[in-house]
Amino acid sequence: MSIKESRLVNKIWKAQHLVLYRLGLRDYQRAHKPIIRKCLGEVFKTASHPTVIETGCIRDANEGTESTLTIASTLNNRGKFYTFEICKEHIRICQSVCRDYNEFINYVEGDAIANLREMVGANVLDTIHLALFDSVNDGDHIWKEFETCERVFKTNSIVVIDDVLWGDKGRVIKPYLESSPEWKTKIYNVEYGILVAQKI
Ligand SMILES: C[S@@+](CC[C@H](N)C(=O)[O-])C[C@H]1O[C@@H](n2cnc3c(N)ncnc32)[C@H](O)[C@@H]1O
Known part of the structure; x- marks a missing residue:
């Protein structure tokens, strides 16, 4: 499929999905x-x-992606959940959206790479079962987040990154994961491309 066709499929999916959501036939607004x-x-x-x-x-109560709420409500006190966020105001907004689940969420304020480096280095994070890298549309930054955690991904660990088809986010990590014999990857052609990789 050409890039043009691929973008078209993505747009059609988005339009169909939005109609179903507005009609109340789907309870989620976005694919995340x-x-x-x-x-x-x-x-x-x-x-x-x-x-x-x-x-x-x-970062926005109306964006519809709702990763923090989705993870916290699905885990619901099973396991540990850390969200790394640089902006105090976004933490405040997120805490308000996640009000019923904040006791299950560890908010780590500051630059994600610096905090991940510290926590992985100190073995506070010695295994990560699922990671969603969703901070900035900057392929080098996303790569560094992944690289900082790489040694604590074990067999069956999963990594999720969105906007990998046409944004910058996937520029470094997408080819790395796709060509690595240690990872099995799948790209969903929704929301500008969501990459899911599982460690073999
Ligand atoms: C796309 S939003 C996250 C959306 C969220 N995951 C969701 O599903 O609704 C990106 C967030 O990353 C934060 N951010 C940007 N740079 C960061 C960094 N270096 N470290 C940690 N968080 C960062 C932004 O402040 C913003 O709140």
């Missing part, structure tokens, strides 16, 4: 929620109390 839930289901097959991280928490 079902994909994250599916990944968590996969993680639960091998880890009853997984460690989950995301970089970049919910």
